[in-house]
Amino acid sequence: MPDPARRETRNRWLLLTPTLVVLLFAASGPLIIVLIYSFLTPGDYGGVVWKFSLDGWFNVLFNRDFFTDQVTFADAHLSIFWRSIKLSVLTTILTFIFGFPTAYFIATRPRAKRDLWMLLIMIPFWTNLLIRTFAVMELIRNEGTINTLLMRLGIIHEPIQMLFTEFAILLGMTYVYLPLMVLPIYASMERMDFNLVEAGYDLYATRWQVLRRVILPLVKPGVIAGSILVFVPSLGAYVTPRVLGGGTDLMIGNLIELQFGQGRNWPLGAALSLTLLVIVTVALLFYVRTAGEEDSHHG
Amino acid sequence: MARGFDVRRQPGFVTLATICFLALYLPIILLVIYSFNAGSSIATWEGLSWRWYVSAWQNQQVQEATVRSLILATSASVIATACAVLAALATTRKGRFRGYSAVFAMINQPLMVPEIVTAVALLIFFAVIKVQTGYTGLGYLIIAHTAFCIPFAYMPIRARLQGMDLGLEQAAMDLYATPWRVFRYVTLPQLWPGVLSGAMLAFVISLDDVVITEFIKSAGQETLPTYLLGQFRRNITPEINAISTALLAISVVIVLAFYFLSRNRK
């Protein structure tokens, strides 16, 4: 009789084979190649020369002057990193400011209606991000809806330049990632016991105090999850800054792309990608730790 | 008499929520409205017309991109769903096993790694393979899309499997069903709504992808989203709105179908 435990293990890995093959080929495997490429020498017309070099990683933060060999900080990169982080943090804050009350609003509707309200949040989430970005673009273009309307009304005479600014990127990212904030906050809020809110009022808390001291702590896991869900894709955003930002208002994602296009520095592009990956991983680990602690508090 | 105290009210929240809902839909609604504009502006209304839909329909580039997008989304979602069913069966039954965390992390990798990083990785990897094999067909796009569709197909199927009573399979076995028949007559029928949901999500995700496709497509392999992306820097006419509206409509229909499917289950 074949050992049942071993047969079970064999069957399990057989079932997993197609998935693992696809993922190894088109998700996990290529990441390893990125790592290898980050240590090679750039080729003249893109691609790489198979010669070990640390320049890819060096160039993430520093510049070496071609003639004098002088080392300086790569200001352009630093300002792009700074802008990416700043815009991602601001996006997270803005989506929270709008997303939290929205989640609260939905969670306080009658039970039967809540799914429908959530559907209204989910529809934009599942529709094309590019198209939603495009919709924002049409709104804020110089010849777009807002400027046209304001000029018709005689409030302004020259269109306000909104497109191709940092503001446009922030607006666009807030718009496209808003559902990602609402979703997890709503999920924890729906599980919240409203008797606790009543208990808060019973013990003389004002509305603000109930919000600060009762509701927020209870839905904290949802808020953290939402912040991560918004922060991570914001940091790696590519489409939104490309469509809404001007040529100068780049974010990390566009900087990476540049290395594979005009920049023709694949090792640098690879190193930048991995840098982004590390930042994101740190954020995710932070989330896992915080969420784990929350669990042990409640469990 | 004083009005009752509403414990659920928070000042300003309704206003903010209203702004939020309006802001979510206003740009989309305007986009849709102007796709029916008779004039060629996307901000000045000049009357109702179908002309931009007609012109998009007759645009050969758009036709080709549409067909390619549909082929891609269909093949990727079918393959991804098939893989996800098998993977879900292997990972949800009979508790944890050695290597579970690694497998789970791999399946969910496309959700956690920024798209741009995956795109770059695939660009490099496929560039090597293209040089080695000379093959430049749609296969690269299909397998790349399959990979990032797998977690979306996997999630609802796994949820469905986890919610399923293992006792049912034991009951079937007790009633003389062989393992294959247990799967065929008990597991699969139970799983079906999850499979359908998973396939629909995968389809929408593949249809909407722009970053990864943009990076790894070979020359002349535009999909609808990459075609649109290419057009944005040019002079924008309501034709773009018309194409976008059509694409939106497909997604919305599928999402609504998904919603009602998961609702009927309860």
Next chain:
Amino acid sequence: MIEIDRVRKEFGDGTDTFIALDDVSVTIRENEFFTLLGPSGCGKTTLLRVIAGFVDPTAGRVTLDGQDLLGLPPFRRPVNTVFQSYALFPHMTVAENIGFGLQMLNRPKAEVKQTVDEMLALVKMTQMAGRRTSEISGGQQQRVALARALAPRPKLLLLDEPLSALDYKLRKEMQLELKRLQAETGITFIFVTHDQEEALTMSDRIAVMNGGQIRQIGGPREIYDRPTDRFVADFIGETNFLAVEVLDFADEQARLRLPSGAEIAAHAPAEGIPRGAATLAIRPEHTSLCDPEGAALKGKLSDIVYFGTDTHYHVALDGDTRFVLREQNQPGGHEARAVGDTVGVRLAPGTGQVLRD
């Protein structure tokens, strides 16, 4: 005839093992209504699952009419189970559920249909044949689960607490129904319950289990009147335990001396009992209150609990032992007794069972 021979099941591995079945041996006869009775966690379900094929025992043999069952997967064993949660297939109708086993056995369509109809009639569910299993009541689901397990005519039917989810009245009805079905079909039943009343009223024989072991096997009367150890006596019904001294043993009868000094005779295990300290088990309903003068036992009445059909008297015997008596209530009522009265306890002649200490 099913023979279970020294079946052992250990869960866990290496350092941390848990013995769910501790060398269980029992032979169940053809056409018997056999009950496994025991407290929660004693291993009843585990034993059933070993027989059905869902748990591999660590050691031991299980044979059905001489055929070894353990080498067979569940779907090759001529054994069916009525699951505790019923496990009805929600995506099939009542009739489809009942026909499932026969279909899996590749029986011809006509035969499947005929058997399904018979089964529907047997459990009085003919009107519900086309319903979804989610559209019928708990009691009806129970019947369908039963019909589904009976339809392939197994040699052995396993029932794991099939009645526990039903309300009291329905449970009583289904108990009778089960007895009737067993008699009509002639199939051997192994029935699991932790309800002793259910076990006593339904079974031909009962195995009382505890801690993975079978403590006693016997007919309901035997188990109730002649428990062989303290666990069985305590688990089934209510029992008073008295420390006694065995003076003499002959012919399943022992002469005992009570703590009060009185000497009485009581039933003892056939294999005999040594002289010296032992325990006497006495059922409350085999005793009555009497005058303290000259009574074998006496003490202070500490509590009187009225139960409708009868009344329980709690007596604190000399030496602090609590003793419970049960007396049937008569129309017109009793002479008034009050808490604090000193009373005597009369033991009906021939009652009580001596247990080894």
